[in-house]
Amino acid sequence: MFVRPPAEIGMAEQDVDTPALIIDLDVFEANLAHMAETVRSLGIAHRPHAKTHKSADIARRQVAAGAVGQCCQKVGEAEVLVAGGVQDILVSNQIVGQRKIDRLAALAREARIAVCVDDAQNVADLSAAARRFGTELDVLVEIDIGAERCGTMPGAPAVTLAQQVAAAPSLTFAGLQAYQGRAQHIRGHGERRQAILHAAKLVRETVAALEAAGLACRLVTGAGTGTYPFEAETGVWNEIQAGSYCFMDADYQLNLDADGEQDATFRQSLFVLATVMSRPTRDRAVTDAGLKAASVDSGLPRPAGLEDVTYVGASDEHGTLTLGPRAPELALGQKLRLVPGHCDPTVNLHDWYVGIRNGTVETIWPVGARGAGF
Amino acid sequence: MFVRPPAEIGMAEQDVDTPALIIDLDVFEANLAHMAETVRSLGIAHRPHAKTHKSADIARRQVAAGAVGQCCQKVGEAEVLVAGGVQDILVSNQIVGQRKIDRLAALAREARIAVCVDDAQNVADLSAAARRFGTELDVLVEIDIGAERCGTMPGAPAVTLAQQVAAAPSLTFAGLQAYQGRAQHIRGHGERRQAILHAAKLVRETVAALEAAGLACRLVTGAGTGTYPFEAETGVWNEIQAGSYCFMDADYQLNLDADGEQDATFRQSLFVLATVMSRPTRDRAVTDAGLKAASVDSGLPRPAGLEDVTYVGASDEHGTLTLGPRAPELALGQKLRLVPGHCDPTVNLHDWYVGIRNGTVETIWPVGARGAGF
Numbered sequence: 168m169f170v171r172p173p174a175e176i177g178m179a180e181q182d183v184d185t186p187a188l189i190i191d192l193d194v195f196e197a198n199l200a201h202m203a204e205t206v207r208s209l210g211i212a213h214r215p216h217a218k219t220h221k222s223a224d225i226a227r228r229q230v231a232a233g234a235v236g237q238c239c240q241k242v243g244e245a246e247v248l249v250a251g252g253v254q255d256i257l258v259s260n261q262i263v264g265q266r267k268i269d270r271l272a273a274l275a276r277e278a279r280i281a282v283c284v285d286d287a288q289n290v291a292d293l294s295a296a297a298r299r300f301g302t303e304l305d306v307l308v309e310i311d312i313g314a315e316r317c318g319t320m321p322g323a324p325a326v327t328l329a330q331q332v333a334a335a336p337s338l339t340f341a342g343l344q345a346y347q348g349r350a351q352h353i354r355g356h357g358e359r360r361q362a363i364l365h366a367a368k369l370v371r372e373t374v375a376a377l378e379a380a381g382l383a384c385r386l387v388t389g390a391g392t393g394t395y396p397f398e399a400e401t402g403v404w405n406e407i408q409a410g411s412y413c414f415m416d417a418d419y420q421l422n423l424d425a426d427g428e429q430d431a432t433f434r435q436s437l438f439v440l441a442t443v444m445s446r447p448t449r450d451r452a453v454t455d456a457g458l459k460a461a462s463v464d465s466g467l468p469r470p471a472g473l474e475d476v477t478y479v480g481a482s483d484e485h486g487t488l489t490l491g492p493r494a495p496e497l498a499l500g501q502k503l504r505l506v507p508g509h510c511d512p513t514v515n516l517h518d519w520y521v522g523i524r525n526g527t528v529e530t531i532w533p534v535g536a537r538g539a540g541f
Numbered sequence: 542m543f544v545r546p547p548a549e550i551g552m553a554e555q556d557v558d559t560p561a562l563i564i565d566l567d568v569f570e571a572n573l574a575h576m577a578e579t580v581r582s583l584g585i586a587h588r589p590h591a592k593t594h595k596s597a598d599i600a601r602r603q604v605a606a607g608a609v610g611q612c613c614q615k616v617g618e619a620e621v622l623v624a625g626g627v628q629d630i631l632v633s634n635q636i637v638g639q640r641k642i643d644r645l646a647a648l649a650r651e652a653r654i655a656v657c658v659d660d661a662q663n664v665a666d667l668s669a670a671a672r673r674f675g676t677e678l679d680v681l682v683e684i685d686i687g688a689e690r691c692g693t694m695p696g697a698p699a700v701t702l703a704q705q706v707a708a709a710p711s712l713t714f715a716g717l718q719a720y721q722g723r724a725q726h727i728r729g730h731g732e733r734r735q736a737i738l739h740a741a742k743l744v745r746e747t748v749a750a751l752e753a754a755g756l757a758c759r760l761v762t763g764a765g766t767g768t769y770p771f772e773a774e775t776g777v778w779n780e781i782q783a784g785s786y787c788f789m790d791a792d793y794q795l796n797l798d799a800d801g802e803q804d805a806t807f808r809q810s811l812f813v814l815a816t817v818m819s820r821p822t823r824d825r826a827v828t829d830a831g832l833k834a835a836s837v838d839s840g841l842p843r844p845a846g847l848e849d850v851t852y853v854g855a856s857d858e859h860g861t862l863t864l865g866p867r868a869p870e871l872a873l874g875q876k877l878r879l880v881p882g883h884c885d886p887t888v889n890l891h892d893w894y895v896g897i898r899n900g901t902v903e904t905i906w907p908v909g910a911r912g913a914g915f
Contacts (some may be wrong), residue, residue, distance in 0.1 A: 170617065170912045184640050184915045218857055240858040243544065260858065263818040263829070263874050266558050285819055286873055316859055317819035317827050348856065444637040445659055445691035453691050455637070458886040460914055463838050464855065481838065482722065483592055483885045484614040484634065484914075485690055499660055500637050511857045512832040516889070518912050538544045538892050538911075540834055540858075541558045 216410030223251020243539030281305035297337035342386035351393030462512035590784030597625020617913030655679035671711035716760035725767035836886035
C-alpha cells in the first residue's frame with residue numbers, strides 16, 4: 168500500500184533492492200535539455216504530460232527547463248502536482264461525475280486549471296461547480312482528429328460547444344485540445360508525418376470556424392513524443408504535450424527517423440532494475456520482475472546492454488530470460504536493467520524513482536500520483 | 542502514492558468514484574464457502590495464494606473458512622500478512638539477495654515461515670541469515686514439473702538439494718513445491734487434467750526418491766484454480782494453493798468443464814467499476830478505466846451484464862467500448878462493471894477494495910501489499 172523505498176541515497180546501483188524503477192540521471196537530464204532547446208527553436212510552448220511520470224519532482228524540473236506547466240489526465244494527478252508547486256495545469260481529458268468535478272473546481276483556488284470537454288451537459292456541470300466554489304476554469308474543446316476516442320467532431324460541432332463554454336458562467340473558452348494518439352506509434356517517419364498533416368487540416372478549419380464565430384483560441388494544444396515536430400511544423404498548434412521523451416520505452420524506440428533508422432533523438436533513461444533469482448538451466452534465467460513490475464501492453468521488456476539475452480515471458484512476479492550462445496553468465500543474484508515496453512503504465516506500478524548517476528543512488532523521488540486514477 | 546478510498550461505507554455503488562476495484566460480497570463469500578467445502582471433501586489442505594488479493598483482510602477470512610495459512614511470492618507480501626495476523630506463510634518462490642533474505646529470516650520470529658529453493662548457494666544464504674537472526678525456516682525444494690520457469694529438475698537433483706537443506710543449520714526440509722503454472726489455462730478439461738497427471742508422475746517419483754534417501758516430505762504443495770481437483774485426485778499433493786477462485790477473471794472463465802461448457806464452479810466477484818466519460822458517437826462510449834485500472838496481459842476487460850457492448854481498446858486512462866445495435870444507452874456518467882482479463886495484476890493497480898452488497902458499500906479494505914514487489 169505504501170512501500171518503503173528500495174534504496175538509500177549513496178548506495179551503489181548493484182545494492183538497490185528489486186524490482187525497482189531507476190532513472191539514469193545523466194540521460195534524463197540530457198532528454199530534458201534537448202527538448203527544451205528544441206521547443207525554443209521551434210517557437211512553440213511545451214506542456215509535458217505528467218501522466219508519464221506522475222511526479223511533482225520531475226514536473227518542477229521540466230518547468231525549470233522552460234515548460235509552461237503540466238498536462239495530466241486525472242483530478243488526483245492534478246492535486247498531487249499542485250501540492251508539489253505546479254501552478255498551471257491542463258487536464259487534457261473529460262472530467263465526469265460530481266465528486267471529481269467538485270474537486271477540480273476547488274483546486275482552481277490554488278492554481279490555474281484548464282480542462283477539456285466534448286459534451287454540453289458536462290460544460291453546464293463544470294460551470295455550476297466553479298460558480299459554487301467561486302473559481303474560474305479554462306475550458307478547451309477536444310476535437311477528434313483521428314484518434315477515434317473522445318472529442319467532438321471538428322468544425323461546426325466544436326464551434327457549437329465552444330459557444331456553450333463561452334456563455335457559461337465561471338468558464339473561459341481557452342481553445343482546442345487536438346491530440347492524434349493513434350499517430351504516435353506509426354513506425355514510418357513519412358506516414359507518421361502524413362497523419363499529423365491530415366489532422367492539421369481539421370484543426371486549422373476548426374480554428375477558422377471559431378474565429379468566424381468570434382471565438383479566439385488562446386491555446387491549440389496536443390502532440391506527443393512520436394509526432395511533436397510535425398505539429399510544430401504546421402504552425403497550427405502553439406503548444407505541445409510530449410511527455411514520454413523524458414524516459415522513452417521499447418515501443419517508442421521502434422519509431423523510425425527520416426532516414427529509416429531508429430529515431431535516437433531521445434535516449435532511454437528509465438529502467439526496471441531486476442535480480443536474477445533462478446538459474447534452472449544453462450539457457451534460462453528467471454528475474455524477479457514480471458507483470459507487477461513492468462506493463463506488457465506494448466510488448467515485453469527488453470534487457471539493456473546484454474548481448475543475446477531475450478525476455479521471453481512475464482508472469483505475475485517472474486520474468487523469464489532466454490540466454491543465447493553469446494550471452495553473459497548472469498549469475499544468481501546479478502542485477503540487470505530492463506527497458507519497459509511502455510513507460511506510462513510501468514511507472515504507475517512503482518512507488519519510488521531511484522535516480523542513478525555514475526553507478527550511485529543520487530536521488531529518491533516518490534511517484535506521487537501513482538494510483539491517482541480518479 | 543497513497544490514495545484516498547473511492548467510496549464511503551453506506552453509499553450506493555452508483556456513487557462510488559471510479560475507476561474502483563469492487564467486490565460483490567455475496568459472490569465472494571460463496572466462492573470462499575464453496576472452496577472450503579470442496580477441500581474438506583477432497584481431504585486436502587488449502588493454502589490460498591495471497592499474490593491474488595494482497596490483503597490481510599481477505600487472508601483472515603480464508604483462514605477462518607479453513608485454510609491452513611497463506612502463500613505469497615514476495616517478502617513484502619509476507620510482512621503485510623504477518624502484520625495482519627496470518628501465522629503460517631509459505632513464500633512459494635525463491636528469495637535471493639541479502640536484504641530480502643535478512644527480512645525473511647527476521648520475520649520468522651513472528652510467524653511460521655516457509656520458503657522455496659532451487660539453488661545450493663541460496664540454501665547456504667538462508668541458513669546463515671536464520672542463524673544470525675536466531676530463527677528457523679521451513680524450506681521446500683521447488684521442482685519444475687512442466688512450467689519451465691524456476692525449480693530444479695525432479696528426481697536426483699531435487700534429492701541432492703533437499704539433503705543440503707536438511708544438513709543446513711536453522712533450516713528444516715519441509716517438502717516439495719510443485720506448481721504446474723502452464724496447465725492452469727489449458728482450456729480443455731481433459732488436456733488440463735492430462736498435464737497434471739503427467740506432472741504427478743514426476744512428483745511421485747521425486748517423493749519416493751526423497752524417502753529412499755531418508756527425507757520425508759511433510760508438504761507436497763502446488764496447484765491453482767485451474768487444476769486443483771486434478772492434483773487432489775492424484776493423492777500426491779497434500780496441499781493446494783488456488784488463489785484466483787475467490788475473484789475469478791475473464792481468462793479463467795474461458796476454461797471448460799468436463800462437459801465442454803464454461804466452468805462455473807466459481808463466479809466472478811471482482812470488478813473494475815468504471816464511468817462513461819465520453820459519448821462521442823452513437824456506437825462508441827469511452828470509460829475512465831484503461832491500462833492503469835485493469836491489466837490487459839491476458840486480454841481486455843469484458844463489460845459485465847451489458848448486451849452487445851464490447852471493450853475494444855485500452856489506452857493509459859481510457860477504455861473504449863463499441864456499442865452494437867442491441868446495446869443499452871450508456872449515458873454520460875453511467876457506471877458499469879468490467880470483468881478484468883487477469884485478476885492478480887489488476888488488483889495490484891488499486892489501493893482499495895470496495896465491498897458491495899445489495900447495491901451498497903458494506904466494507905472498504907486496503908490492498909495492503911499492493912506494490913510490495915520486493
